[in-house]
Amino acid sequence: MPKLVLMRHAKSDWDKPGLADFDRPLSPRGERTIPRVMAALEALDIMPDHVICSTALRTRQTLALALQGWKDDMRIDMTKAVYEAEAEDLIELVSDAVRGDAPETLTIIGHNPAMEDLAAILAGPGSDQEGLDRIHTKYPTAAVAVFDGSWDDFGPGRMKLETFIVPRELPEA
Structure with missing residues (x-):
């Protein structure tokens, strides 16, 4: 069944005053988080064949870290x-x-509030209610919502939230 994976970028660095939001890099904590998230996705056998990624520095760096665990023949936009x-x-x-x-x-691979809002809009019947409640509470950095459904029927309320992965709940790598 087709899957849609919504990954928020990892924790960014705020230590450089005056740096444009678009140019903020990942923090060391953000860099350490992605391997744990990737292990959780691997355990669920989640392997994208197409990635759409923001061009902001922190999302590009998140993608670069994710690619260490993903196949190299996927389409990336x-x-x-x-x-x-x-x-x-x-x-x-x-x-x-x-x-x-x-x-x-x-x-x-994108940003809040769009990722959180999209996850809330897409979730339909059969969705993991606990995960959906957690999405409504907070969609933290490096969190991932995994949906399944049909691309033919894609739209608001028509995807099933399978799981919501929150990095702080994952074991250390």
Whole structure:
């Protein structure tokens, strides 16, 4: 069954006053978090064949760390549209990505509040209610929402939240 993976970038560094938001790098904590998240995704057999990633520095660095555990023959689209997006914009990006030769697993690496809003909008019948409640409470950095459903029926309330991965709940790598 097709999967949509919504990954928020890892923790960014705020130690450089005056640095533009777009140019903020990952913090050391953010860099240490991604291997744990990747281990959790691997345990669920989540391997994207298409990634859409924001062009902000912290999302590109998150992707680079994720690629250490993902196959190297996937399609990767880098776009500033994810950085600037609201949930509805991300729905359009996903809809465009799944037209025609749709991926089995599509991953978006982006930012809040769009990731949190999109997860809340997509969750439909059969969704993990505990995970959905946690999404509504907080979608922390490096958190990942995994949905499954049909690309033919993709839209608000039509995907099933399978799991919500929160890094602080994961064992140390």
